[in-house]
Amino acid sequence: MQKVVLLGFGNVGFHTAKALEAANTIDLLQVYNRNNKTLFSEIKAETTTNISEIKQNADVYIIAIPDDAIQEFTKSLPLKNKLVVHTSGSAAMNAIGNGNRKGVFYPLQTFSKNTEVDFKTIPILIESEHKEDSETLRVLASAISYTVKTISSTQREKLHLAAVFVNNFVNELYHISEEIVQENELDFKLLQPLILETAAKVTRLTPKEAQTGPAKRKDEKTLKKHVHLLHGKQAKKIYKMLTEAILKRYKN
Amino acid sequence: MQKVVLLGFGNVGFHTAKALEAANTIDLLQVYNRNNKTLFSEIKAETTTNISEIKQNADVYIIAIPDDAIQEFTKSLPLKNKLVVHTSGSAAMNAIGNGNRKGVFYPLQTFSKNTEVDFKTIPILIESEHKEDSETLRVLASAISYTVKTISSTQREKLHLAAVFVNNFVNELYHISEEIVQENELDFKLLQPLILETAAKVTRLTPKEAQTGPAKRKDEKTLKKHVHLLHGKQAKKIYKMLTEAILKRYKN
Numbered sequence: 440m441q442k443v444v445l446l447g448f449g450n451v452g453f454h455t456a457k458a459l460e461a462a463n464t465i466d467l468l469q470v471y472n473r474n475n476k477t478l479f480s481e482i483k484a485e486t487t488t489n490i491s492e493i494k495q496n497a498d499v500y501i502i503a504i505p506d507d508a509i510q511e512f513t514k515s516l517p518l519k520n521k522l523v524v525h526t527s528g529s530a531a532m533n534a535i536g537n538g539n540r541k542g543v544f545y546p547l548q549t550f551s552k553n554t555e556v557d558f559k560t561i562p563i564l565i566e567s568e569h570k571e572d573s574e575t576l577r578v579l580a581s582a583i584s585y586t587v588k589t590i591s592s593t594q595r596e597k598l599h600l601a602a603v604f605v606n607n608f609v610n611e612l613y614h615i616s617e618e619i620v621q622e623n624e625l626d627f628k629l630l631q632p633l634i635l636e637t638a639a640k641v642t643r644l645t646p647k648e649a650q651t652g653p654a655k656r657k658d659e660k661t662l663k664k665h666v667h668l669l670h671g672k673q674a675k676k677i678y679k680m681l682t683e684a685i686l687k688r689y690k691n
Numbered sequence: 692m693q694k695v696v697l698l699g700f701g702n703v704g705f706h707t708a709k710a711l712e713a714a715n716t717i718d719l720l721q722v723y724n725r726n727n728k729t730l731f732s733e734i735k736a737e738t739t740t741n742i743s744e745i746k747q748n749a750d751v752y753i754i755a756i757p758d759d760a761i762q763e764f765t766k767s768l769p770l771k772n773k774l775v776v777h778t779s780g781s782a783a784m785n786a787i788g789n790g791n792r793k794g795v796f797y798p799l800q801t802f803s804k805n806t807e808v809d810f811k812t813i814p815i816l817i818e819s820e821h822k823e824d825s826e827t828l829r830v831l832a833s834a835i836s837y838t839v840k841t842i843s844s845t846q847r848e849k850l851h852l853a854a855v856f857v858n859n860f861v862n863e864l865y866h867i868s869e870e871i872v873q874e875n876e877l878d879f880k881l882l883q884p885l886i887l888e889t890a891a892k893v894t895r896l897t898p899k900e901a902q903t904g905p906a907k908r909k910d911e912k913t914l915k916k917h918v919h920l921l922h923g924k925q926a927k928k929i930y931k932m933l934t935e936a937i938l939k940r941y942k943n
Contacts, residue, residue, distance in 0.1 A: 507910070529905075529913050548885055549903060551892065562881045590877065597875040598882075600917050604868040605882050606889045607904035608933040612856045612864070614898035614940070619853040623846050629814045629838070630850075630857050631894050633800055637858045638890035640803065642883050646866035651801060652859035653781070658759070661781050665852050673936050680932055681860040684925050688866070 448472035450550035452503035458558035528599030541568040562586040654685035700724035702802035704755035710810035780851030814838040906937035
């Protein structure tokens with residue numbers, strides 16, 4: 440059994456705790472959060488809000504707190520020479536304070552409190568300062584996910600950047616689209632099957648193969664009409680820029 | 692039984708034909724395409740490549756051909772005073788030539804040849820020149836889809852514009868993201884669970900509620916780092932513009 444202490448109980452912490460508890464090769468000893476959480480009642484592990492009570496006998500300490508708080512927080516940990524990993528896509532491994540063995544345990548997904556996730560399908564990207572800790576992290580991650588990969592901090596920050604495009608930026612396009620339909624007394628729900636299929640399509644085809652639409656087929660008439668139909672200055676600019684990007688890809 | 696003739700057998704035509712054949716209140720009399728298609732063998736209906744052979748006794752003629760070909764094609768149809776509808780999101784109802792009763796039958800989805808679709812979940816947006824044809828189209832659409840709505844040409848062109856944002860533009864962001872991971876010897880598959888969950892999230896939450904990430908939390912450090920990490924000029928511009936759009940939404 441691998442003994443784990445989880446530090447932080449936001450969205451990532453909550454779902455990670457549930458996944459760790461569901462794995463029968465893992466013993467989640469304790470969950471720490473700086474204040475009490477009602478969701479504490481949903482897990483079986485011991486909980487604490489007192490940093491000095493953190494147990495000393497875990498094999499791995501997983502930090503799931505906001506990126507910019509990692510550095511300060513790890514300095515305050517009453518731990519020495521333990522394997523301490525964070526769960527951030529963009530924070531450097533070195534954000535973890537000295538005195539402990541550093542590592543990263545990054546589950547690549549967006550988590551919401553009220554949504555069950557199938558953790559097994561979420562890739563976990565691991566990294567460790569010391570070679571001997573790599574196997575510990577691999578075994579731990581493999582107990583809760585089908586996809587575990589060791590990548591460097593450089594690769595991880597690029598992966599996180601790519602994730603911003605497919606998650607935050609895609610969501611902003613959903614937002615613009617919602618505004619367009621609502622202005623015209625239409626329900627955003629009408630677009631849901633298209634949204635889901637657009638995402639599903641790139642699990643079967645490459646984005647290059649999956650593309651369709653007026654920009655791909657250089658349909659100048661429709662492109663012009665669309666720019667004209669858009670009210671917002673920002674939406675117009677985004678339309679033009681993404682159209683230009685698609686036109687460039689398919690110019691030959 | 693509603694008798695239907697389908698004109699055109701590309702992606703939209705193929706999937707529409709399959710859906711029409713599966714409905715037990717519809718009799719798909721015939722499918723016309725200007726040239727022979729191997730996929731003709733996958734449907735039970737009579738097929739033809741000869742426009743003069745198009746049957747005269749259908750209740751509805753559904754045109755599924757490229758937008759810019761609709762006008763010319765309908766002029767060449769050997770039909771008079773029939774209900775002729777097209778399946779385009781962006782073509783005007785009036786693209787259909789005179790001499791017949793015009794209408795629109797727009798299934799809002801992206802179709803690929805080798806992918807089964809559950810047509811029942813696809814919204815069908817209808818419109819008709821003559822009031823008395825509206826009920827015919829509603830009955831027909833309801834036989835193959837759970838979601839049928841009458842909308843105007845103006846609403847439809849806005850809906851199609853919104854669809855470009857959530858489909859073509861989203862796919863372009865997938866493409867940029869794929870380039871970022873591939874440049875760093877990572878597999879685009881790692882992003883699939885995030886892509887699928889980002890889409891699924893806006894079926895439960897509004898895009899505004901669903902948003903996360905560095906731009907939403909005004910994490911200037913990460914935003915700067917990301918612009919620096921991007922190689923392509925175009926990708927940098929797109930990053931900046933979409934970040935700016937998100938910053939504006941959450942500025943208070």
